[in-house]
Amino acid sequence: MKIRHAFLALILLAQPTASVADEPNFADQLPRIKPMEPDEAIKAFKIADGYRIELAASEPIVSDPIAMHFDEDGRLFVVEMRDYPESQPKDGGCVRLLIDTNDDGVFDKSTIYIDKLAWPTAVFCWDGGIFVAAAPDIIYCKDTNGDGVADYRKVIYTGFGTQNVQGLVNSFRWGLDNRIHGSASSNGGMIRRVASDLLLDRAKPHAADTPDTRHPTPASVNVRGRDFAFDPRTLKFEATSGGAQHGMCFDDFGNKFVCSNSDHLQQVMFELKDVERNPFLAAPGPRLSIAADGPQAEVYRISPVEPWRILRTKLRVAGKVPGPVEGGGRPAGYFTGSTGVTIYRGDALPGLRGMAFIGDVGSNIVHRKMLTGTGLPFNGERIDEKKEFLASSDIWFRPVQFGEGPDGCLYVLDMYREVIEHPASLVPAIKKHLDLTSGQGKGRIWRIVPEGFERRGTPKGSIADTGQLLAVLDHQNAWHRETAARLIYQRQDKDAIPHLRQRVRNGEDAVGIIHALYSLRGLDALDEASVQSAIDSRSLRQVTDRDLVLIHGVKLATQVNAHSPVLRLRLDSLASIPDPRVRYHLAFALGARQDAQKVAPLATILAESVDDRWITLAVLSASLDCSGELLAKSVTSTKVHESKQGRATLEQLAAMTGRLNDPKQVAAAKSAIASIGGSDAELAKTLSTALSNGLARAVKDPSAALPATPEPKPISNEPRREKEYEPFKPALALKGAADKGGKLFLERCAVCHKLDGTGNEVGPNLAAMAARGAEAILLNVIDPNREVNPLFTSYNIRMKDGEIHSGIITGETGTSLELIGPKAEKKTLLRVDIESIQSTGLSLMPEALEQGMDPQAMADLIAYLMKAR
Numbered sequence: 001m002k003i004r005h006a007f008l009a010l011i012l013l014a015q016p017t018a019s020v021a022d023e024p025n026f027a028d029q030l031p032r033i034k035p036m037e038p039d040e041a042i043k044a045f046k047i048a049d050g051y052r053i054e055l056a057a058s059e060p061i062v063s064d065p066i067a068m069h070f071d072e073d074g075r076l077f078v079v080e081m082r083d084y085p086e087s088q089p090k091d092g093g094c095v096r097l098l099i100d101t102n103d104d105g106v107f108d109k110s111t112i113y114i115d116k117l118a119w120p121t122a123v124f125c126w127d128g129g130i131f132v133a134a135a136p137d138i139i140y141c142k143d144t145n146g147d148g149v150a151d152y153r154k155v156i157y158t159g160f161g162t163q164n165v166q167g168l169v170n171s172f173r174w175g176l177d178n179r180i181h182g183s184a185s186s187n188g189g190m191i192r193r194v195a196s197d198l199l200l201d202r203a204k205p206h207a208a209d210t211p212d213t214r215h216p217t218p219a220s221v222n223v224r225g226r227d228f229a230f231d232p233r234t235l236k237f238e239a240t241s242g243g244a245q246h247g248m249c250f251d252d253f254g255n256k257f258v259c260s261n262s263d264h265l266q267q268v269m270f271e272l273k274d275v276e277r278n279p280f281l282a283a284p285g286p287r288l289s290i291a292a293d294g295p296q297a298e299v300y301r302i303s304p305v306e307p308w309r310i311l312r313t314k315l316r317v318a319g320k321v322p323g324p325v326e327g328g329g330r331p332a333g334y335f336t337g338s339t340g341v342t343i344y345r346g347d348a349l350p351g352l353r354g355m356a357f358i359g360d361v362g363s364n365i366v367h368r369k370m371l372t373g374t375g376l377p378f379n380g381e382r383i384d385e386k387k388e389f390l391a392s393s394d395i396w397f398r399p400v401q402f403g404e405g406p407d408g409c410l411y412v413l414d415m416y417r418e419v420i421e422h423p424a425s426l427v428p429a430i431k432k433h434l435d436l437t438s439g440q441g442k443g444r445i446w447r448i449v450p451e452g453f454e455r456r457g458t459p460k461g462s463i464a465d466t467g468q469l470l471a472v473l474d475h476q477n478a479w480h481r482e483t484a485a486r487l488i489y490q491r492q493d494k495d496a497i498p499h500l501r502q503r504v505r506n507g508e509d510a511v512g513i514i515h516a517l518y519s520l521r522g523l524d525a526l527d528e529a530s531v532q533s534a535i536d537s538r539s540l541r542q543v544t545d546r547d548l549v550l551i552h553g554v555k556l557a558t559q560v561n562a563h564s565p566v567l568r569l570r571l572d573s574l575a576s577i578p579d580p581r582v583r584y585h586l587a588f589a590l591g592a593r594q595d596a597q598k599v600a601p602l603a604t605i606l607a608e609s610v611d612d613r614w615i616t617l618a619v620l621s622a623s624l625d626c627s628g629e630l631l632a633k634s635v636t637s638t639k640v641h642e643s644k645q646g647r648a649t650l651e652q653l654a655a656m657t658g659r660l661n662d663p664k665q666v667a668a669a670k671s672a673i674a675s676i677g678g679s680d681a682e683l684a685k686t687l688s689t690a691l692s693n694g695l696a697r698a699v700k701d702p703s704a705a706l707p708a709t710p711e712p713k714p715i716s717n718e719p720r721r722e723k724e725y726e727p728f729k730p731a732l733a734l735k736g737a738a739d740k741g742g743k744l745f746l747e748r749c750a751v752c753h754k755l756d757g758t759g760n761e762v763g764p765n766l767a768a769m770a771a772r773g774a775e776a777i778l779l780n781v782i783d784p785n786r787e788v789n790p791l792f793t794s795y796n797i798r799m800k801d802g803e804i805h806s807g808i809i810t811g812e813t814g815t816s817l818e819l820i821g822p823k824a825e826k827k828t829l830l831r832v833d834i835e836s837i838q839s840t841g842l843s844l845m846p847e848a849l850e851q852g853m854d855p856q857a858m859a860d861l862i863a864y865l866m867k868a869r
Contacts, residue, residue, distance in 0.1 A: 136162055243287065
């Protein structure tokens with residue numbers, strides 16, 4: 001939904017505000033754009049050959065749609081975010097229930113299922129009701145009398161952040177693991193469970209919002225920079241990897257994808273819990289941009305660029321209004337509002353299965369990418385040359401999210417607004433001529449179908465018996481599979497167990513086998529024989545994607561019988577399998593074991609994958625309790641010690657061994673280092689030093705609670721240095737010498753800023769700053785803390801040894817964080833070594849930078865910086 005970064009509003013560096021009388025009037029440059037009726041809007045679309053677009057619903061049946069979910073009977077629940085984009089929620093949102101009474105694909109009846117929701121953003125069907133995200137809460141609602149209106153409402157979780165309307169919790173998705181997954185977005189939050197269960201209290205339908213004293217409320221869960229998942233039966237809540245903006249999905253095999261405004265396709269490479277088992281591992285963030293054409297890739301809109309967007313860019317380039325100049329001064333033509341990433345998994349659209357679809361609400365397009373590679377990671381490649389899969393010439397078309405349904409088609413939720421931009425990114429001189437509420441009450445849901453499409457009837461899952469549900473676990477349409485899996489888990493029918501086990505043993509479809517495995521797990525019936533069957537799939541089955549069945553067998557092996565010698569032998573034998581995905585997940589699985597036998601397969605995986613940073617990460621995460629033995633095993637490998645990455649990994653193992661200071665592992669490491677002898681004196685010295693340094697910093701209890709990163713301290717936005725500013729105002733009237741200013745830049749600015757290939761890229765881009773004019777530059781130099789983008793907020797981190805680090809946090813996991821300080825010096829700090837983390841609420845740029853300068857020197861510096869334009 002967002003067309004700039006979640007905190008774009010705060011990046012605007014302050015400049016003096018003109019009086020109302022002086023403010024220019026741009027009314028003649030900002031004509032209003034009229035909406036199109038649905039029958040006219042459908043003609044404005046241009047779609048790839050072989051497909052067409054249909055209208056499934058529009059106003060007044062639905063309005064402002066931003067999320068949807070079909071229940072088991074094909075009823076469609078739609079979130080209506082009517083109160084967007086008010087700065088504070090007004091309880092104007094709702095969830096509407098849409099019904100297609102004659103099953104022709106067009107919804108012709110609707111009811112307000114639940115209303116008075118503040119900024120609702122996600123919905124998911126469960127047990128005849130729905131979970132709804134309406135920050136700060138996740139609510140469960142249910143219609144108990146069949147009138148299409150929920151009469152039961154209970155807050156289940158609370159604590160999600162609300163500070164930014166475009167960074168709210170979103171994207172409920174069913175996972176293979178029988179949990180509902182969601183994105184916490186950029187607002188994050190500390191989440192606590194309010195209710196103990198979903199049992200209906202008919203006498204007091206709203207009294208259950210308070211905790212059940214019989215079951216103490218669990219501790220709060222921090223989802224800052226993460227996503228989350230919860231079990232709808234037990235209500236257990238857990239933070240998961242993710243932390244992008246608006247959009248999250250899975251493919252058929254559980255690979256996870258997310259997106260942010262200007263980073264349109266990202267893959268989540270690992271679960272944080274897998275790397276956080278090792279507190280001495282400095283892991284990278286789990287999100288990886290995988291678009292071959294870059295995060296903020298070109299897009300090819302066919303709609304005219306909005307007049308206000310053209311004017312805003314023109315004013316920014318001229319330095320007359322604040323704000324970043326993006327895209328080289330172009331007002332459009334690149335991803336700025338990517339949203340709703342979805343891997344198409346239906347069966348109605350030939351040639352599209354497995355492709356990624358992303359909307360860009362600012363460009364009125366739906367973009368698609370082919371995912372290629374092994375998945376470790378994937379590579380997202382553009383398919384449509386200099387055009388988009390779907391584009392509209394109607395600037396009101398706002399594709400915020402996608403959905404899939406019983407018919408196997410792809411649904412596009414069109415919020416249909418004249419303006420979708422965040423209010424804070426519009427300067428008052430422009431904003432006063434726009435109506436940001438224009439479009440409230442309008443909205444469309446479009447369906448993409450193939451040419452010649454014949455729609456099948458909608459099944460009635462509520463009356464399907466267990467046998468009928470089992471029959472569609474390998475259906476080619478993901479909605480059928482996931483609905484069946486959800487109902488099997490919901491009903492807990494133990495009669496399904498023998499049939500599921502038979503499916504695992506004899507099934508021929510990889511997706512169906514995997515669903516059967518997780519259904520067994522959901523019924524508490526996952527047995528060793530079923531897991532062994534999945535692990536043996538590579539040699540015993542003639543099915544496509546059998547390695548993916550094997551991977552899920554590996555993932556589930558530690559959940560059945562961790563002490564089974566048969567399972568251990570089977571797992572250990574997989575270490576040299578060519579498929580890197582198998583080795584990757586095997587290494588993580590071995591990390592859950594605590595036995596000496598895992599050293600040999602970990603050493604094999606490392607040797608076979610020594611230059612693969614992801615597999616190396618997985619091996620290191622698994623080796624905390626055997627690091628010395630793994631080091632001893634790996635130094636004998638030619639592949640490892642002849643590889644630069646391999647030598648770095650050996651050094652990490654030595655340091656890790658010292659930090660843990662386990663006598664057995666230290667002895668193994670020392671013996672290994674001694675065995676190298678003079679054959680590689682340099683490596684021996686490196687490992688010896690790493691071990692010694694680790695021992696000097698040994699931690700008695702690495703499992704102790706680690707310090708969490710606090711949210712950025714609120715920024716006051718108040719002028720701080722007006723007295724210092726006044727003496728330098730004459731600089732604006734002086735002619736500056738850019739060559740002299742360049743020398744001042746090197747002395748005073750290059751430590752944090754880069755220009756003309758000189759300096760360090762720590763702070764904001766100076767090219768954008770220069771485009772805003774001399775006065776803005778002067779104000780920012782004198783008073784750098786007038787306004788601070790939270791992305792560039794400085795943190796002070798005190799280490800347990802007394803050392804203090806200051807800088808910007810650019811990435812973090814539960815066990816480490818990445819800090820960038822002056823001179824672009826990057827440091828990865830382990831939380832186990834941190835005493836405290838404090839947000840300053842200030843810029844990393846120091847105050848009093850002007851000391852020793854006079855107005856002429858300031859004019860010289862400004863002249864040099866203005867060259868960045």
